[in-house]
Amino acid sequence: SRAKDVTMPAKLPVNFFSTRSPVIDLFRGQFDYAEHLRQDSEIVLYFFYAPWCGQSIAAREEIEHVASRLSDQVLFVAVNCWWNQGKCRKQKHFFYFPVIHLYHRSFGPIEYKGPMSAVYIEKFVRRVMTPLLYISSRSKLLDFLSNYEPGVLGYFEFNASPQPPGYLTFFTSALHSLKKDYLGTIRFGVITDKHVAEEISLVHSGSVYLHRHVNTSLIYPNDIMNYTAENVCKWALENREMLIRWLRPHGGKSLLLNNELKKGPALLIFIPYNPLAEINPLLDEITKVALEYHNCNKSPAAEPDLQQLGDSDSPAFDSSVPDAHMKLSETFSITKYPCCNTVVLPQWHSISRTHNVCELCINQTLGVKPNKVHVPHCNFLAIEAALDSFYLQEHTFFQVISNTIECSNFLSFYSPFSYYTACCRTVNRHFLSFISSEKTILQTPKVAFSSHGKKDNTQHSIPHIEDRNWFVPDLHISGTNITGLSCRTNKTLNLYLLDSNLFWIYAERLGASRSNHLKEFAAIVDLKEEVHYVLDQNQSLVASTLENFIKNFSILYSPLKRHLVDDPSVHFHEQRVITEVTTNTFHDTVVLSDKNVLLLYYGQWCGFCASLNHIFIQLARLLPPDNFTVAR
Numbered sequence: 001s002r003a004k005d006v007t008m009p010a011k012l013p014v015n016f017f018s019t020r021s022p023v024i025d026l027f028r029g030q031f032d033y034a035e036h037l038r039q040d041s042e043i044v045l046y047f048f049y050a051p052w053c054g055q056s057i058a059a060r061e062e063i064e065h066v067a068s069r070l071s072d073q074v075l076f077v078a079v080n081c082w083w084n085q086g087k088c089r090k091q092k093h094f095f096y097f098p099v100i101h102l103y104h105r106s107f108g109p110i111e112y113k114g115p116m117s118a119v120y121i122e123k124f125v126r127r128v129m130t131p132l133l134y135i136s137s138r139s140k141l142l143d144f145l146s147n148y149e150p151g152v153l154g155y156f157e158f159n160a161s162p163q164p165p166g167y168l169t170f171f172t173s174a175l176h177s178l179k180k181d182y183l184g185t186i187r188f189g190v191i192t193d194k195h196v197a198e199e200i201s202l203v204h205s206g207s208v209y210l211h212r213h214v215n216t217s218l219i220y221p222n223d224i225m226n227y228t229a230e231n232v233c234k235w236a237l238e239n240r241e242m243l244i245r246w247l248r249p250h251g252g253k254s255l256l257l258n259n260e261l262k263k264g265p266a267l268l269i270f271i272p273y274n275p276l277a278e279i280n281p282l283l284d285e286i287t288k289v290a291l292e293y294h295n296c297n298k299s300p301a302a303e304p305d306l307q308q309l310g311d312s313d314s315p316a317f318d319s320s321v322p323d324a325h326m327k328l329s330e331t332f333s334i335t336k337y338p339c340c341n342t343v344v345l346p347q348w349h350s351i352s353r354t355h356n357v358c359e360l361c362i363n364q365t366l367g368v369k370p371n372k373v374h375v376p377h378c379n380f381l382a383i384e385a386a387l388d389s390f391y392l393q394e395h396t397f398f399q400v401i402s403n404t405i406e407c408s409n410f411l412s413f414y415s416p417f418s419y420y421t422a423c424c425r426t427v428n429r430h431f432l433s434f435i436s437s438e439k440t441i442l443q444t445p446k447v448a449f450s451s452h453g454k455k456d457n458t459q460h461s462i463p464h465i466e467d468r469n470w471f472v473p474d475l476h477i478s479g480t481n482i483t484g485l486s487c488r489t490n491k492t493l494n495l496y497l498l499d500s501n502l503f504w505i506y507a508e509r510l511g512a513s514r515s516n517h518l519k520e521f522a523a524i525v526d527l528k529e530e531v532h533y534v535l536d537q538n539q540s541l542v543a544s545t546l547e548n549f550i551k552n553f554s555i556l557y558s559p560l561k562r563h564l565v566d567d568p569s570v571h572f573h574e575q576r577v578i579t580e581v582t583t584n585t586f587h588d589t590v591v592l593s594d595k596n597v598l599l600l601y602y603g604q605w606c607g608f609c610a611s612l613n614h615i616f617i618q619l620a621r622l623l624p625p626d627n628f629t630v631a632r
Helices: 033-038 054-070 087-091 118-129 139-144 167-178 194-198 230-238 254-259 281-294 320-332 380-392 394-398 429-434 501-509 543-554 586-591 607-622
Strands: 024-026 043-047 073-078 098-106 107-112 132-135 153-157 188-190 205-213 268-270 339-346 354-364 408-412 416-429 448-451 456-461 494-499 521-526 533-535 596-600 627-632
Touching: 024 033, 033 073, 033 087, 043 054, 043 118, 054 073, 054 118, 098 118, 107 118, 107 167, 118 167, 132 139, 132 167, 139 153, 139 188, 153 167, 167 188, 167 230, 205 230, 205 607, 268 281, 268 501, 268 543, 281 494, 281 543, 339 380, 354 380, 380 416, 394 521, 494 501, 501 521, 521 543, 586 627, 607 627
Parallel strands: 024 073, 043 073, 132 188, 153 188, 268 494, 596 627
Antiparallel strands: 043 098, 098 107, 153 205, 268 521, 339 354, 354 416, 408 416, 448 456, 521 533
């Protein structure tokens, strides 16, 4: 008879964590016992690992570090989910290791998907421990509202009952947000003081408020959506304001960067970041720049002031609240922000080489205050109609040869309440050479639009930033003149932050110097135009340099120099048959050469290029060196 196959059984698992570690190590995969331990603890962290996995081994030390700091408040349990006889392997089917799950009492699992770094894990655990921040005073409210991250505030009166209606739902919605958004970008706070709640127009207990810096803040619409934890979380995530986003690639194959860069030009800012630090001055500076950049309505909410909180940041109430519309109609005026478009009229005279740059704006005047006011926005059809009207009167603007800005008004053909204003100025071509100097960066020309021939001092012309740097070359700008720039240019940037302690390799690939000890770096990547620009690394990364970097990118004829990758390892020899061309020498060797140039493009990975080399060298010896340069 045939002998049976003999298989060697797997070795018994051994301890993954030290016996002295504060982490309970269930190395035989006893998931049922892990569930039993969870019943007696308020906060539990499960660390599912495979003992052979490199990432699990690397994360082990980080978990131990967090456990040593929080073991008195959090139960840390590690479970071997690879042992084939263990309950964990039979019940859980993970596609990767390690996996971290958190439970807040019976709520969970909340999966942590962030960097496997002790400070990040600890920050997330602390957010799960206290998902709500207690806002007890006006100063704490101001701190909460001035933070760059979106904030949701709930007002609950605890005097009437130990647990007021809706509070538990609001608490659970904060945990839901951590479950759906592992970066924890939305902060939840609770107000119990009636007078503090009135600062943000919350009157009724159980009201929920979403704070936004640039757009109108919102109040949860109880009459439209059911008040459930999932709905509150969904409402907050859909309506949050993302002025600046953190990018945290997980290290594996991912479309994260690709999906973000496809949205448009991106400013990537690398800073060393400690999520546990109480203050981050550099981050505060960057977020102020982001806030100014996106602050298209010039709202005073950009710098929250408690005396103005009720006025400048009135929430958009539902129609069931009658006094809300009165507040809104006082706060916003439909005539306040004109919608503008830049028009260039060329002058083809061979001597003067000048052209007129005109700022065409749509202004609306309304005799009656509307019952329901919407924040005005640019309408494509309205701009098109304005351009049609403008070009019909184009001849009047061709004659403008002046260094001053001249404005002209003409009525709309479509509405008696609308009129168009064009402010034009002649600009010489040689002004463009001044762009890089500070003198060309100017502040908004204080030219008031006139309404049907009458001066109106409340409105100022807002030139398109693309032409602003050479619109009036002799004016000077203050450092904060990027206010609302994202809405006044066709080259709007998406702003992203990356932690240079974790992702410095990306910065080096973009052109950061390896000798940069501060690990601060900024670059603009424009995927559509296939270019990227690097902030001068001799300058410190502060608000003013970032603002200038953004402004220089935004103008029509950008003075920024395109960054190209160079190979520093190339060594040049005096006696050479073939000239080695790099990024720095390409222009001089190939473009400006008086000789004919035969250029070979090759790659280190190209096998055919290697076999072609000796033929190329023979060819270089045959061609006359006086007439030909052979390069690669």
